[in-house]
Amino acid sequence: xxxxxxxxxxxxxxxxxxxxxxxxxxxxxxxxxxxxxxxxxxxxxxxxxxxxxxxxxxxxxxxxxxxxxxxxxxxxxxxxxxxxxxxxxxxxxxxxxxxxxxxxxxxxxxxxxxxxxxxx
Numbered sequence: 001x002x003x004x005x006x007x008x009x010x011x012x013x014x015x016x017x018x019x020x021x022x023x024x025x026x027x028x029x030x031x032x033x034x035x036x037x038x039x040x041x042x043x044x045x046x047x048x049x050x051x052x053x054x055x056x057x058x059x060x061x062x063x064x065x066x067x068x069x070x071x072x073x074x075x076x077x078x079x080x081x082x083x084x085x086x087x088x089x090x091x092x093x094x095x096x097x098x099x100x101x102x103x104x105x106x107x108x109x110x111x112x113x114x115x116x117x118x119x120x
Contacts, residue, residue: 014090020044028080038076063108
């Protein structure tokens with residue numbers, strides 16, 4: 001194997017795609033350094049039939065953030081609760097210590113591309 005093909009086989013990928021419904025309006029904020037962030041809560045659901053023949057549903061909530069991209073932030077700021085969205089980005093984890101001294105961790109999708117979907 002050539003060095004180039006060995007290198008491409010070892011390349012890691014951190015890519016997440018979500019399609020779901022916004023649980024509330026997108027929220028925009030600006031850091032003290034002037035960087036703008038737009039955060040969204042996206043609900044994804046699945047439905048299946050259990051062994052006893054009953055339909056079951058489960059909703060998962062995801063945090064997604066547009067960061068360091070003013071063009072995408074402009075688009076995301078206008079999104080409202082109930083809209084269907086598709087986002088593609090990378091999974092990130094933020095850690096902080098809250099006011100009570102408890103260490104917290106939050107998983108979120110940092111969005112690299114963003115697009116609104118039609119209602120299904």
